[in-house]
Amino acid sequence: MIEISENSLTLRIGNFELAHSEDFPIFAVGRGENTYEMSHGNFNISKYYNEKIPLRKFKVLSKNENQCEILFFSPSGEELKSKFSLIADKLTIEILSASKNLNRFWIYIPTYESEEIYGCGEQYSYLNLRGKRVPLWVSEQGVGRNKRDIITHFANFKDDAGGDWHTTYFPQPTFVSSRNYYSIVHSYAYSEFDFSHRNFHELEIHEIPQKIEFGTGNSLIDTVVKLTKSIGLPNPLPDWVYDGVILGLQGGRDVVVPKIMRALEKGLKITGLWIQDWEGKRITTFGKQLMWNWVYDENMYPNLPEMIDQLRDMGIRTLGYINTFLALEGSLYQEASKKGYLVRKPNGEEYHVVVTTFPAALVDFTNPEAREWIKKVIKSNMIGIGLSGWMADFGEYLPTDAVLYDGTPAELYHNRYPVDWAKINAEAVEEAGKMGEVVFFMRAGNLHSARYSTLFWHGDQLVNWSKDDGLPSVIVAALSMTMSGIGLTHSDIGGYTTLAKNVPDIVVTKRTKELFMRWAEQSTFTPVMRTHEGNWPDENWQFDSDEETLKHFARMSMVHYALKPYIKQLVEKYAYEGKPIIMPLNLRYRIENTEELKYQYLFGEDLLVAPVIESGQDTKKVFIPDDEWVHLWSGKRYTGGTYEIEAPIGYPPVFYLADSEWKDVFEKAGDMK
Template sequence: MAVLITLALVIITGTVAHRVTTPQDQLRLIDPGELTVATAARGDWRVGGVTVHIDGEGLVITEGHRTVWASPAGESFVTGADGDVTWDEHRGYFWPDVRLATQWGDQSIDAVRADGASVTIGGRLSGAENDIGYTLTVSARSGGGAVTEIEADGVAVVGLASARSRGAGVHGLGAQFAEFDLDGRLIPIVTREQGVGRGLQPLTYLADVTNGGAGGTELMTYAAWSTFVTDDLRGLSLDPDRPESHAFAIADTRDGDSVGLQVWAPRLRAELTAADSPAELITAQQSGAARPGLADWTQHGAIIGLQGGTDVVRAHVAELTAAGTDVSAVWLQDWTGQRTTSFGDRLWWTWQHDQQRYPGWADLVADLRKQGIRTTTYVNPFLTDAAAKPGAPVRNLWAEARDAGYLVRTGSGDPYELDQGGFSASLVDLTNADARQWFAQVIAEEVLADGVDGFMADFAEGLPFDAVLADGDARLLHNRWPGLWAETVAEACRIAEKPDCVTWFRSGSLGMSQDAALFWTGDQLVGFGAQDGLESALRGTLSAGVSGWPLVHSDIGGYTSINAVVHDYVRPDDLLERWAEYAAFGMVMRTHEGNRPRANAQVYETAQSRASFARMTRVFAALAPYREVVLEQALRSGLPAIRHGWLVHPGTAAAQVDTQFFLGDAVLVAPVLTSGADSVDVTFPPGRWVHLITGDTYEGDRTVTVSAPLGTPAVFARVDDPRTAELRQSVQRALR
């Protein structure tokens, strides 16, 4: 899994011996122009509970006392252009090169028509050569707010600019790993590999020059989609049921007075919401979405990532349980076999039990189940030719899919074989209903066989933009692919008749949470950093939470470990403990050995690591009754379980801090995000706050440096909250 790069570097006199060109995003935007409004088009129109107001400055949509949406004053807010986007692709990384031809940046509003169900605004978009017609239709949205549809004649890209108060924060756009406030950025909306280093030097530089841009940037993510909310308490989300909503887009927050969204499609349909508080805004934006539940067995201990075969797994489970670890499941990603590549230990993507590595597999799963421990594994939407695998499995799924026409194809009609760094693989064509059903059946029969209760559903960000599909255009389906993968996985769980099947995803698309409950933040580096470590996992969780992913967790200890010669990136001594402290106050606690297990510290490795990890698993298990309430709220309302202070205490200093979070609305957690630190700065909201472990109390509405030695994470609740006494008792019992 993870980023497919090689950093076997040859350093000669301080320089890299071999260097390749580093690709970059080439983003170009339509220049907005002037807005003119005909006198006859000015006035007020009502549709449902929504009022559409047009004057010489532009368009404002209100609902009761709230402004649901407004155009930037006096400027064009609908634009269009002709042109194209070409893509540079390398092992799951995609870099767009945007070329604009004719631009239509000036806008007129000429006429308005209302029919009781909608208000339709008509006008012209003008450019240097000619002008074209457009329509903008406004209707009431079920659940509150409004829906607007924009269509322009003969454009390749359509733009919509939304007003905001000067400098009002912008949040969301998927699982973004920059600051929670995305103001001041040009953000490509494309799912892709997120990179290694992402600005951390020298790793990012080395990954770039040796692997064509694999270092990544702060705006690269496995999960990007066109939805955002602002500090003005307004939200915009493209309609997930429209194919064009999944098109490549560019969000522009550089102008402090607006948020621009330019979508590479001739039309867009956006849902517009407003509320009186951030939490109400997220609930309003997510209203109407059905969300699957999360099996109860995930809540009573950690999911332990292990590899190495039957005897190794049995031994590590025995060591951990003897140390007092609460184990809910094992996660055995190498169940299908393991191969070694230049990046580290990789898996055989043949999706059948490797009998040599795991003899007595069914007995292992059954024996663990008797101990109350579930078994989970791994699968992704790729297939690789099983003929190359030593001790080849009974079925060659790649050959079956090839012969049935179930694989994504090239322009010449051949299976699209994608370089995975040491081997090639092909995607199952998830637009082919027969292929999707076949693969769901394969997963049910092979992956979920013998009592397995779930799996990591990896990848799904790698569909090439030039792929040939059974149904549809890859340019509109690239960002949609994670959602199709989630539908396939959900169908596999239904076929297997496993209602408590648990699957988790790193790649995401708009509306995907209707088929998937649990997500993770991808493949962080084995470090603490904000660019690509523990802090970045927190950032991605907070951003994803306001974008429609209510349940997000991360790999405890990170995943990516690289020996870059100039520096060997392995887990610092305290990273596993600090990451476990962070995860103990999340919704799911899951470890990962990483891509270089033998080079990195593991939770089962020493008596000390087992003891410290066991303590945090007991804390996690003790909080299950509280998390049950948080989970119910998340599934019902769409509010994230892990919340930024902006959601819980808006208007306070705590609402401006990205390095702490709330589990639900009662528990405040300030994780240690620096190696070697034994204290952490905590910004308390108003009120008096009590440390759930030490019992120390702190006055709110201020920032305090709190002692946080290893094993004593900084976690608090309000003194006057009726849940606090029970939370304190639960945590302290777990730590005895």
């Protein structure tokens, strides 16, 4: 509904409305500039505002029942021409024109104190963002991510790499409200979504956006589904992905093959071997890293295509690794440099970015020839030798002072860079005729990444129990991704980042046996189970570090495999209908404070999961929603309330609906010994 009077404007869909008056204008515009300092993918951003001008006056240019064009203006002459369209449950605002040199934009949305806000991409620390001001900028997540944590202080002191609660690989200019509406800002510019005001939300975008979209649903889950469909749905996962664990190993053929054979003998259900060092390795002060030249290393993996075929005959697919960089020592860098496919500095030199301890060149995705070239590398050197998937890493490191082929300012392209990286990988798979067979997984992203990438992982968590950057954080990350319309997520079992070499004892972090086992339990109840040895493999507990761990991991892999029919239909409902997979409890039940329950989740609508996320726990207090639930391991029944549940290693608190159509599948999984 559109209501216009002499001095006011109201636009309403469902229970959502925008209201403009001279005292409370919808829009403000301005001019400003940002300064960006990047260190190892972490950014310090300083903002300067020349002016901020509320557009208090308006003039109706045209109007019918569902559409109107309106010119907003200020006494000083700034103008913004907008088109508002109301179709069913959606309000779209298109910015048709604006005064010259405007590069700041604000929109104000009325709210209530009791409203909860979710989304903004992948958030690791908070599920409910009400009361927060959320910057949206693709970056490294940071080490520790908590300014009160000694590890974060050390990482900041050493490399300016500590991060904060809001730093993330995958921000997204979308949010969902507990009032059953969603918002999408169609812009890749730096933005800040401010949910800290009592009576309004303030969305600040550092350009004049092309479009802003609001949609409403009949319920919170209906709203999330509509957002999910709006940003784009991916293809379902290949069937083989569900058949066990994707085992992350490295070190060469003579190392990984014996490990696989021993694991199979002990009952580990393996569906994939992920060898991130298929293209070679380098040892740095950060640990065991990779040689970023996307050609297989014949010394480490002699006749790799033959090995891939042999493993496939055993029912095991092989996965590799690629990222947005090229090693300066590599043959591909020499080729890309000669052809002019690399990001450049303002002085015309190639931009060589230091990622951890060494410089590397970035491929310029605004160059159509460079895009075709890197796709050819993927199709020939990876798919062509038989790889069934890969980690498509990075995407966060485009410097804002870079010069791009097509002239787009790097500041405005930075957040789009990982989206184009996802699109390039998707196109390579499609052009190779391997859709539905190949899976690639990414950590960086932004608006519309979901429609291109086949899978996401939560990034480089610390190998510890910290709530901002350890095991608990991947649960919040999965839930916030769901509330951002992204359903296919998983994590490195056991985490990735170890601080063990050349650091003070007070900040040493090493993966323990207990942490690995508990992380494996949590990953069992996600779409994909995949391990990572971490940046210092020899310092960390691995899946085969002792017999007990291997036996535990084998059992959890069989539980996951037993759940295949259930998990597969969850993924298909997400891919075809937009239905969420890993859900906060309030998508199905009336919950007063979702933030207090952010470490429990629904895995589909029929499984309730409350992972153990603290060291030394053998019981856990669990909130059981109103329904009849069956404990997966004991068969004991529970109804709504809070209970202290026994949770020894190997038996995390998991429950299924008593009347679930998947009861037989759950009973089979629960009986795994």
